[in-house]
Amino acid sequence: xxxxxxxxxxxxxxxxxxxxxxxxxxxxxxxxxxxxxxxxxxxxxxxxxxxxxxxxxxxxxxxxxxxxxxxxxxxxxxxxxxxxxxxxxxxxxxxxxxxxxxxxxxxxxxxxxxxxxxxxxxxxxxxxxxxxxxxxxxxxxxxxxxxxxxxxxxxxxxxxxxxxxxxxxxxxxxxxxxxxxxxxxxxxxxxxxxxxxxxxxxxxxxxxxxxxxxxxxxxxxxxxxxxxxxxxxxxxxxxxxxxxxxxxxxxxxxxxxxxxxxxxxxxxxxxxxxxxxxxxxxxxxxxxxxxxxxxxxxxxxxxxxxxxxxxxxxxx
Amino acid sequence: xxxxxxxxxxxxxxxxxxxxxxxxxxxxxxxxxxxxxxxxxxxxxxxxxxxxxxxxxxxxxxxxxxxxxxxxxxxxxxxxxxxxxxxxxxxxxxxxxxxxxxxxxxxxxxxxxxxxxxxxxxxxxxxxxxxxxxxxxxxxxxxxxxxxxxxxxxxxxxxxxxxxxxxxxxxxxxxxxxxxxxxxxxxxxxxxxxxxxxxxxxxxxxxxxxxxxxxxxxxxxxxxxxxxxxxxxxxxxxxxxxxxxxxxxxxxxxxxxxxxxxxxxxxxxxxxxxxxxxxxxxxxxxxxxxxxxxxxxxxxxxxxxxxxxxxxxxxx
Numbered sequence: 001x002x003x004x005x006x007x008x009x010x011x012x013x014x015x016x017x018x019x020x021x022x023x024x025x026x027x028x029x030x031x032x033x034x035x036x037x038x039x040x041x042x043x044x045x046x047x048x049x050x051x052x053x054x055x056x057x058x059x060x061x062x063x064x065x066x067x068x069x070x071x072x073x074x075x076x077x078x079x080x081x082x083x084x085x086x087x088x089x090x091x092x093x094x095x096x097x098x099x100x101x102x103x104x105x106x107x108x109x110x111x112x113x114x115x116x117x118x119x120x121x122x123x124x125x126x127x128x129x130x131x132x133x134x135x136x137x138x139x140x141x142x143x144x145x146x147x148x149x150x151x152x153x154x155x156x157x158x159x160x161x162x163x164x165x166x167x168x169x170x171x172x173x174x175x176x177x178x179x180x181x182x183x184x185x186x187x188x189x190x191x192x193x194x195x196x197x198x199x200x201x202x203x204x205x206x207x208x209x210x211x212x213x214x215x216x217x218x219x220x221x222x223x224x225x226x227x228x229x230x231x232x233x234x235x236x237x238x239x240x241x242x243x244x245x246x247x248x249x250x251x252x253x254x255x256x257x258x259x260x261x262x263x264x265x266x267x268x269x270x271x272x273x274x275x276x277x278x279x280x281x282x283x284x285x286x287x288x289x290x291x292x293x294x295x296x297x298x299x300x301x302x303x304x305x306x307x308x309x310x311x312x313x314x315x316x
Numbered sequence: 317x318x319x320x321x322x323x324x325x326x327x328x329x330x331x332x333x334x335x336x337x338x339x340x341x342x343x344x345x346x347x348x349x350x351x352x353x354x355x356x357x358x359x360x361x362x363x364x365x366x367x368x369x370x371x372x373x374x375x376x377x378x379x380x381x382x383x384x385x386x387x388x389x390x391x392x393x394x395x396x397x398x399x400x401x402x403x404x405x406x407x408x409x410x411x412x413x414x415x416x417x418x419x420x421x422x423x424x425x426x427x428x429x430x431x432x433x434x435x436x437x438x439x440x441x442x443x444x445x446x447x448x449x450x451x452x453x454x455x456x457x458x459x460x461x462x463x464x465x466x467x468x469x470x471x472x473x474x475x476x477x478x479x480x481x482x483x484x485x486x487x488x489x490x491x492x493x494x495x496x497x498x499x500x501x502x503x504x505x506x507x508x509x510x511x512x513x514x515x516x517x518x519x520x521x522x523x524x525x526x527x528x529x530x531x532x533x534x535x536x537x538x539x540x541x542x543x544x545x546x547x548x549x550x551x552x553x554x555x556x557x558x559x560x561x562x563x564x565x566x567x568x569x570x571x572x573x574x575x576x577x578x579x580x581x582x583x584x585x586x587x588x589x590x591x592x593x594x595x596x597x598x599x600x601x602x603x604x605x606x607x608x609x610x611x612x613x614x615x616x617x618x619x620x621x622x623x624x625x626x627x628x629x630x631x632x
Contacts, residue, residue: 029432116345
């Protein structure tokens with residue numbers, strides 16, 4: 001934290017956590033609800049900073065729900081409903097509002113849950129705060145802590161698609177197949193639930209801010225390190241052909257928006273974990289540091305995913 | 317709804333509810349959680365429209381939590397935690413952030429609960445979305461529906477204090493005792509819980525948007541009417557002396573911010589309800605309409621509390 005500089009989101013969260021007497025660093029808050037845990041998460045999105053300008057209102061609605069359901073997935077939980085608070089700008093006509101709220105409802109329904117209620121008011125810039133709720137059996141809940149040295153590091157799905165979509169958007173290649181990946185993310189609820197039930201997983205989170213930052217967070221909470229085997233990364237098909245290998249790896253590590261699950265597995269239970277769907281082993285848990293291994297050589301990875309910066313939070 | 321005009325918040329909510337396939341109109345969403353109900357509510361507040369300019373950051377934090385806890389109180393529930401999503405403007409320095417988050421934490425702690433987590437990012441205008449969670453026994457939950465003809469209409473506490481605070485603020489009378497009432501609302505969690513346990517209450521909500529609008533909402537959901545006896549209204553001491561009787565009544569009916577509980581009670585169980593604290597009978601449930609009775613004469617009340625208007629939501 002530099003004198004007078006902007007404070008990174010994670011530094012700020014640390015400070016706030018101290019003020020509040022400690023806030024557990026997981027994708028969701030965990031609350032005792034009798035024989036199960038209630039898990040809850042909230043995420044605020046703004047028109048200019050969170051929604052690419054090519055997004056239609058239905059996609060904005062979909063995304064606002066999807067990013068929260070991804071956090072429910074990361075805990076191994078079953079969704080129980082979503083609340084939406086929406087600040088609607090003056091230019092939002094009824095077409096916009098209908099599409100936006102259809103997007104909320106369609107995403108929730110696609111994942112077997114629904115919009116329970118919320119709050120609407122007027123605001124200069126479209127701002128949407130989604131809150132997702134879920135339940136998970138106490139002995140199945142998955143957290144960021146729990147990874148142990150020599151566990152296998154795994155991911156669901158393919159990586160880098162959202163990053164490639166972001167690049168395509170910025171370059172005006174709006175026919176790219178990756179654009180949809182960026183604009184209509186599909187959180188891994190089914191996979192998260194199956195991974196929890198497999199009892200093979202020791203720690204989990206989503207990679208919504210990029211793989212590097214996820215590994216940094218898992219590393220901090222689990223107090224371990226990771227080595228990633230570069231040639232095992234399941235880069236989404238078509239990316240390397242378009243941007244080359246180096247930039248594809250950069251997208252996997254640093255671009256946000258993929259919404260896959262990153263998790264660690266006890267080596268002897270890998271087969272059980274694989275039943276959850278498309279699971280790839282991409283590395284393993286080591287004592288310390290975050291490393292990328294290529295051709296037998298390891299180099300350190302900086303935690304440099306997509307981190308929102310909070311401007312003007314001065315240190316005096 | 318006039319052609320081309322702005323749409324009122326309640327009209328918009330009706331439309332959105334249709335899109336989402338029906339959203340129950342209560343202070344909180346109600347979710348099955350085994351042997352209890354989970355209740356959940358969310359509320360988005362903005363610097364310019366929701367926080368008087370004399371508010372300090374600690375008070376903003378307090379209010380963002382208090383308005384949500386009031387909804388938990390209105391269901392007869394016990395709070396289980398609060399999530400906060402905060403969009404922080406560039407001018408927010410660390411003093412501001414520390415005070416704001418202390419306000420969140422202090423309000424939660426005052427009511428025996430805590431901030432579970434949340435989300436922070438950067439936003440042009442300070443925007444805070446609080447989400448409160450609670451639990452209530454299934455046979456004790458209180459809703460807006462359930463009021464029956466000849467039930468007694470009651471309120472907790474005294475009314476009009478926040479309205480008087482609003483007036484004092486606008487007139488620059490910053491030493492007024494009512495300013496604190498406006499800036500540091502105290503939701504009725506203890507009373508809400510005791511009212512639920514009394515089993516005397518048939519319907520309940522908070523009066524955060526003014527008594528008239530609360531009665532309008534209760535009336536719509538319970539499909540009944542209300543008569544309010546003007547001389548029984550517990551006007552907060554000091555208001556009539558300052559602004560006169562007529563304006564005091566106007567503050568009670570139309571000004572937001574009091575955060576008392578408005579509820580209906582089976583007449584034979586009034587004594588049980590009164591054990592919840594400062595409870596005043598202000599009227600009774602009738603077949604239809606909302607009426608104010610003064611000196612034996614009834615006149616109709618328009619539902620005209622503090623309703624946010626959503627600008628530019630055009631009807632085509």
